[in-house]
Amino acid sequence: MSINKLNYEEWMVAFMDNELSADEVVEFNEFIKENPSLQEELSAFKTVQFSGDETPIYDGKDALLKKTGAAVLLKKIWPLIAVVLLTVAIGPFLSKDKKVKEKVVAENNIDPKTEIILKPIRTPIKKEEFINEELTPAIKKEISKKVQPIQNETKDKALIIAPEKTIAKKEILKPSEPRPRKKIIEKFDKEIVVKEILKKPEPIASNKEVKNETLLQELNTPASTSKPDQAILEKKENNNALVIIDEVHHPQLYKKMNTVIDQVEQKIETVKKLKKQPIIIKIGKTKIITINK
Amino acid sequence: MNSKSYNQAVKDYSDRLYGFILKNLNKDVETAKDIVQNCFEALWNKRADVPSAKAKSYLFQVAHNQIVDVYRKGGRMLYVEDYHENAISNAPATNEHKEIMHKVLLELPTPQRSMVLLKDFEGYSYAEIAQIINVTEGQVKINLFRARKKLKEIISSSQNKKAL
Numbered sequence: 001m002s003i004n005k006l007n008y009e010e011w012m013v014a015f016m017d018n019e020l021s022a023d024e025v026v027e028f029n030e031f032i033k034e035n036p037s038l039q040e041e042l043s044a045f046k047t048v049q050f051s052g053d054e055t056p057i058y059d060g061k062d063a064l065l066k067k068t069g070a071a072v073l074l075k076k077i078w079p080l081i082a083v084v085l086l087t088v089a090i091g092p093f094l095s096k097d098k099k100v101k102e103k104v105v106a107e108n109n110i111d112p113k114t115e116i117i118l119k120p121i122r123t124p125i126k127k128e129e130f131i132n133e134e135l136t137p138a139i140k141k142e143i144s145k146k147v148q149p150i151q152n153e154t155k156d157k158a159l160i161i162a163p164e165k166t167i168a169k170k171e172i173l174k175p176s177e178p179r180p181r182k183k184i185i186e187k188f189d190k191e192i193v194v195k196e197i198l199k200k201p202e203p204i205a206s207n208k209e210v211k212n213e214t215l216l217q218e219l220n221t222p223a224s225t226s227k228p229d230q231a232i233l234e235k236k237e238n239n240n241a242l243v244i245i246d247e248v249h250h251p252q253l254y255k256k257m258n259t260v261i262d263q264v265e266q267k268i269e270t271v272k273k274l275k276k277q278p279i280i281i282k283i284g285k286t287k288i289i290t291i292n293k
Numbered sequence: 294m295n296s297k298s299y300n301q302a303v304k305d306y307s308d309r310l311y312g313f314i315l316k317n318l319n320k321d322v323e324t325a326k327d328i329v330q331n332c333f334e335a336l337w338n339k340r341a342d343v344p345s346a347k348a349k350s351y352l353f354q355v356a357h358n359q360i361v362d363v364y365r366k367g368g369r370m371l372y373v374e375d376y377h378e379n380a381i382s383n384a385p386a387t388n389e390h391k392e393i394m395h396k397v398l399l400e401l402p403t404p405q406r407s408m409v410l411l412k413d414f415e416g417y418s419y420a421e422i423a424q425i426i427n428v429t430e431g432q433v434k435i436n437l438f439r440a441r442k443k444l445k446e447i448i449s450s451s452q453n454k455k456a457l
Binding site (some may be wrong): 063 | 295299300304308309312326333363418419431434435437438441
């Protein structure tokens with residue numbers, strides 16, 4: 001395109017910016033010579049031309065930069081890496097649990113579809129921990145019966161091998177001992193008349209508090225089998241049945257009763273001093289005699 | 294354009310883009326920074342469509358459009374009477390002269406100002422400026438001619454006032 005008055009502006013700008021080729025520059029210069037008014041316009045442009053100056057520094061570059069390469073890749077695949085690491089970490093434990101479950105199913109004939117939950121249990125307490133030197137042999141024996149032998153000391157955490165109950169020390173009681181019974185020694189004396197003894201011998205024999213069967217046997221034998229002695233016959237005249245316990249016929253009973261009667265006499269004397277009422281002597285609930293003051 | 298090319302564009306063009314915007318906005322630093330950020334955000338969002346070779350012209354194109362929006366929305370006006378006298382009195386060689394000439398630029402319409410800046414400061418060719426401003430190459434030349442002519446008139450007017 002040749003320069004003319006309609007497009008000279010473009011040529012002039014291009015000339016000022018050194019954008020014209022050599023041929024175009026020659027053509028432009030010839031056109032300016034032919035149009036002197038344009039020379040003033042061209043010279044005026046030189047005063048308004050800008051030149052490059054220092055470029056300001058933009059201080060927000062770091063905020064504009066994007067993460068690249070490995071950082072972006074790591075951000076995308078980190079969940080996958082986490083899953084892999086977790087699998088590697090707990091894989092052996094899962095495998096062991098599976099084996100334990102299979103073992104439980106096989107040994108106990110359980111339906112394989114049954115859900116088996118494995119829970120950690122406390123290690124069973126060993127038997128030796130219960131055996132204390134201060135315990136008596138009888139208690140140790142009792143403990144040994146109660147404490148079950150440890151069936152499985154492996155660390156497998158199968159639920160079914162847990163003992164039902166762990167026996168603590170405080171639960172172990174000493175073997176039961178018979179309660180001490182109150183011993184009551186019946187009181188007979190040759191000088192004390194025992195009424196109704198012939199009529200009701202059973203209460204004496206059946207009295208639970210009288211344990212010495214030998215004494216009872218001695219007491220009953222003369223009355224039933226042997227001949228009544230002289231003392232009994234003499235007293236019978238007064239319509240009283242008497243039992244005379246002498247040293248010859250009732251040696252053990254006589255000896256025993258002597259001791260008891262001494263104690264009874266002492267009691268009677270003590271009571272006499274304190275009270276003026278008649279004294280009633282009983283064997284158990286059976287009234288034996290009443291002594292007037 | 295990948296992220297690596299984008300980062301390279303940030304390093305290569307952010308300063309010049311910032312300078313271009315700053316001159317256009319009479320050194321409104323905060324607005325200039327916002328526009329720079331918007332330009333690179335737009336580039337990142339369009340990175341699949343913008344080749345690396347076209348990154349610079351794309352950035353300046355977005356910047357020019359945003360500058361036009363700023364002036365359109367804000368109705369910015371600049372009164373240059375105060376510095377015309379200084380521009381002439383201190384002309385032509387000092388830094389202050391450059392400073393005053395930049396302010397005179399603000400008298401121009403935004404497209405003409407952008408063309409002057411892109412040509413004289415950034416060294417773009419007419420074709421590149423035409424692409425950035427979205428006009429023809431001939432229009433770029435004509436607008437550049439008229440912009441410079443107007444600047445000359447402003448300066449001449451100031452010189453006449455001073456003479457009186």
